[in-house]
Amino acid sequence: MTGADNATGAGKAPITVLGAGSWGTALASLAARHGHPTVLWGRDADAVAAINQHHENTRYLPGHPLPDNLVATTDLAGALGGAGMVLVVVPSHAFAEILRALAPHRPAGAGVAWATKGFEPGSGRFLHEVAEEVLGADVPLAVVTGPSFAKEVVAGLPTALTVHSDDAGFAQQVADTLHGPAFRAYTGDDMVGAELGGAMKNVLAVATGVADGMDLGLNARAGLITRGLNEMLRLNQAIGGKAETLMGLAGLGDLVLTCTGDLSRNRRLGLALGRGQSIADAVREIGQVVESVQTADEVMRQAERHGIELPISSAVRAVLHGEITPADGLRQLLAREQKPEYPVGLFG
Numbered sequence: 001m002t003g004a005d006n007a008t009g010a011g012k013a014p015i016t017v018l019g020a021g022s023w024g025t026a027l028a029s030l031a032a033r034h035g036h037p038t039v040l041w042g043r044d045a046d047a048v049a050a051i052n053q054h055h056e057n058t059r060y061l062p063g064h065p066l067p068d069n070l071v072a073t074t075d076l077a078g079a080l081g082g083a084g085m086v087l088v089v090v091p092s093h094a095f096a097e098i099l100r101a102l103a104p105h106r107p108a109g110a111g112v113a114w115a116t117k118g119f120e121p122g123s124g125r126f127l128h129e130v131a132e133e134v135l136g137a138d139v140p141l142a143v144v145t146g147p148s149f150a151k152e153v154v155a156g157l158p159t160a161l162t163v164h165s166d167d168a169g170f171a172q173q174v175a176d177t178l179h180g181p182a183f184r185a186y187t188g189d190d191m192v193g194a195e196l197g198g199a200m201k202n203v204l205a206v207a208t209g210v211a212d213g214m215d216l217g218l219n220a221r222a223g224l225i226t227r228g229l230n231e232m233l234r235l236n237q238a239i240g241g242k243a244e245t246l247m248g249l250a251g252l253g254d255l256v257l258t259c260t261g262d263l264s265r266n267r268r269l270g271l272a273l274g275r276g277q278s279i280a281d282a283v284r285e286i287g288q289v290v291e292s293v294q295t296a297d298e299v300m301r302q303a304e305r306h307g308i309e310l311p312i313s314s315a316v317r318a319v320l321h322g323e324i325t326p327a328d329g330l331r332q333l334l335a336r337e338q339k340p341e342y343p344v345g346l347f348g
């Protein structure tokens with residue numbers, strides 16, 4: 001696919017995407033295909049030159065032609081100059097740094113959305129809390145999340161995701177930019193639930209990956225996904241997110257995708273650990289961001305803060321730190337006391 005799917009761009013808001021990895025490139029490609037004048041900012045000059053000259057991101061999405069009207073640059077101020085909307089798609093460890101860098105160049109009126117999944121490492125803050133602190137309370141903010149592998153989106157395969165914001169008009173603007181012939185973008189107003197779902201599913205994908213790597217069978221996989229969803233729902237309720245958010249694309253949808261789809265880097269990390277590989281070797285082989293490595297710590301920090309027990313997430317965190325082996329984790333989970341599925345209703 002090399003041209004725009006939709007019109008010529010006349011009247012469409014210019015979009016600036018920050019982060020030229022697999023997901024930033026796929027989302028920029030989508031906006032460009034929908035006729036938005038789109039600029040993709042990346043920090044790697046060679047990668048940027050290859051996108052402009054060969055219309056391909058050879059490192060992160062090799063073999064997928066990008067639209068001719070997608071322009072890449074390493075010039076952050078230039079990229080932001082004419083932006084009608086900014087979409088941040090860097091890993092969570094770089095999120096605060098990129099927001100601080102973009103803040104002085106953001107045109108007044110340009111809202112800031114992000115498709116990053118995770119928390120601020122170290123503090124465990126939600127990304128919308130970081131964004132509000134750096135950009136101020138008046139800037140429209142939104143989170144883009146849901147079951148969406150970059151490789152499938154850039155290939156034009158049908159995908160559905162969701163955009164959550166406290167500002168309904170901005171959620172709609174972001175959704176309108178992404179929505180198109182093969183892409184459904186829904187909206188919602190629950191940033192807490194949307195961000196928690198996107199972060200926790202990465203940790204739970206490691207758990208199902210480990211189980212599959214240990215050949216524990218399909219029953220174990222389904223059990224982990226379901227009890228994992230329960231962990232998401234309980235922590236979400238304690239923090240103040242809406243249950244329906246986690247029963248939708250931002251929770252269950254992304255959990256199923258990431259726990260079962262081998263395109264998931266977090267699942268692949270779990271598979272490797274379950275087969276006895278070291279975490280360092282597995283992460284090196286994957287060669288892209290694996291958010292669970294940091295997110296497991298931050299999920300458990302949130303859980304401790306709110307007094308919620310999360311046995312699967314806790315076992316993943318301990319395995320990722322080398323405190324226990326995958327086999328120990330399995331033994332711990334199976335040895336837990338027998339109890340009602342819902343001791344105190346859905347959220348017990």
Ligand SMILES: NC(=O)C1=CN([C@@H]2O[C@H](COP(=O)(O)OP(=O)(O)OC[C@H]3O[C@@H](n4cnc5c(N)ncnc54)[C@H](OP(=O)(O)O)[C@@H]3O)[C@@H](O)[C@H]2O)C=CC1
Nearest residue numbers: 020021022023024044089090091094116117149150288289
């Ligand atoms: N890939 C996917 O299918 C999806 C990913 N996401 C989320 O999107 C986020 C980005 O992931 P993804 O694109 O897949 O990751 P990748 O590993 O594919 O790419 C990471 C990109 O971030 C850049 N980067 C890393 N650190 C910095 C920094 N300090 N400043 C600027 N750029 C930086 C890298 O640049 P360089 O190459 O120079 O190192 C690279 O371009 C993650 O939070 C992920 O969970 C969400 C949904 C789907």
Ligand SMILES: O=C(CO)COP(=O)(O)O
Nearest residue numbers: 146147148149264265266
């Ligand atoms: O978030 C994703 C799909 O929605 C991508 O998952 P991974 O980061 O595990 O590859």
